[in-house]
Amino acid sequence: MAAEVIEPDGDLTIVCHDTSFQVCSKAIALASPVFKAMFMSNFMEGLSVKNSDPSNPAVVKLPEDDPEAFRIFSNIAHHRLDRLPHQLEIDQLDGLAMLVDKYQCASLIRGVGRSWILGALRKRSRERPREELWLLLHFAYVVNSQTYFSAISRVLVESSPQPFLRWKYARDNMRTFPGELLAQLDLLHNQILVQMQLALMDPVLCLTRNSCSECRFKIDGYLYRLFTLEGGLIPSTPSFGKTSIASILQSLYSMEEDALDWYMKECERHPMPPTLKNRVPVLEDLKKRIGALNMCLKCIKDGYCEKHVVE
Numbered sequence: 412m413a414a415e416v417i418e419p420d421g422d423l424t425i426v427c428h429d430t431s432f433q434v435c436s437k438a439i440a441l442a443s444p445v446f447k448a449m450f451m452s453n454f455m456e457g458l459s460v461k462n463s464d465p466s467n468p469a470v471v472k473l474p475e476d477d478p479e480a481f482r483i484f485s486n487i488a489h490h491r492l493d494r495l496p497h498q499l500e501i502d503q504l505d506g507l508a509m510l511v512d513k514y515q516c517a518s519l520i521r522g523v524g525r526s527w528i529l530g531a532l533r534k535r536s537r538e539r540p541r542e543e544l545w546l547l548l549h550f551a552y553v554v555n556s557q558t559y560f561s562a563i564s565r566v567l568v569e570s571s572p573q574p575f576l577r578w579k580y581a582r583d584n585m586r587t588f589p590g591e592l593l594a595q596l597d598l599l600h601n602q603i604l605v606q607m608q609l610a611l612m613d614p615v616l617c618l619t620r621n622s623c624s625e626c627r628f629k630i631d632g633y634l635y636r637l638f639t640l641e642g643g644l645i646p647s648t649p650s651f652g653k654t655s656i657a658s659i660l661q662s663l664y665s666m667e668e669d670a671l672d673w674y675m676k677e678c679e680r681h682p683m684p685p686t687l688k689n690r691v692p693v694l695e696d697l698k699k700r701i702g703a704l705n706m707c708l709k710c711i712k713d714g715y716c717e718k719h720v721v722e
């Protein structure tokens with residue numbers, strides 16, 4: 412079978428599974444330190460590459476590699492960007508991620524990889540299966556995309572109704588992720604939940620400081636307002652923990668802007684202390700509290716990160 416020509420003057424034929432590619436060994440070696448080491452070695456591949464030329468190309472067999480992923484890799488390595496697919500499907504990105512990890516060529520793929528992640532995210536913005544997000548997160552992780560790793564992990568955490576440690580799909584498809592990732596995602600999930608509950612309970616704590624009946628009545632009204640939201644969002648109740656963060660936020664943001672702050676209006680029986688009067692509106696406080704909670708590549712690669720340190 413004739414080789415697919417990536418580089419007409421190529422001195423090397425790479426056979427991936429059932430497809431072969433004519434490439435230039437120098438371009439491939441520059442793109443990946445793993446190939447470089449292979450070609451420089453005194454093993455069979457190294458010796459045959461050193462003695463090869465375009466009229467008599469060396470042959471290197473990579474029977475386990477995905478030809479589609481290798482085609483993308485070698486086109487980028489030879490700067491043939493016009494031959495790249497405009498968009499990749501999730502399973503193609505997943506295959507490419509494994510190849511990028513194996514041949515340590517994250518920086519080569521990152522630029523175009525980011526546009527494929529963006530394309531995949533745009534393609535289906537609603538009702539995206541979490542399994543797809545998981546594989547996209549892995550691709551972002553492998554190509555070292557800080558922005559997309561943070562953004563996708565946050566979306567996953569917000570849409571997750573259950574602990575990640577109990578999510579079978581993730582456990583069965585850890586790819587090249589470190590084992591601690593699931594626990595770290597659960598930790599982030601819990602941190603966001605705690606901050607949301609603190610923000611929602613703040614008006615209650617403020618009002619309980621006054622032992623007047625009108626203030627007590629306001630507490631009841633406030634809690635009832637939360638209770639009547641979709642899912643019955645009383646902090647610290649089991650239903651709060653079972654609802655995904657995304658649906659809690661959706662319920663909260665569906666209210667009129669000052670619905671929760673209405674209960675904090677001046678009490679007729681006594682003046683409100685200035686600290687209560689000048690407090691930040693509930694949802695604004697909530698957004699601020701959870702906005703900074705995130706995870707980055709350093710968090711997961713080093714297991715610790717100053718930016719996202721847990722207090």
Ligand SMILES: [Zn+2]
Binds near residue numbers: 621626681
């Ligand atoms: Zn009062």
Ligand SMILES: [Zn+2]
Binds near residue numbers: 705709711717719
């Ligand atoms: Zn971090």
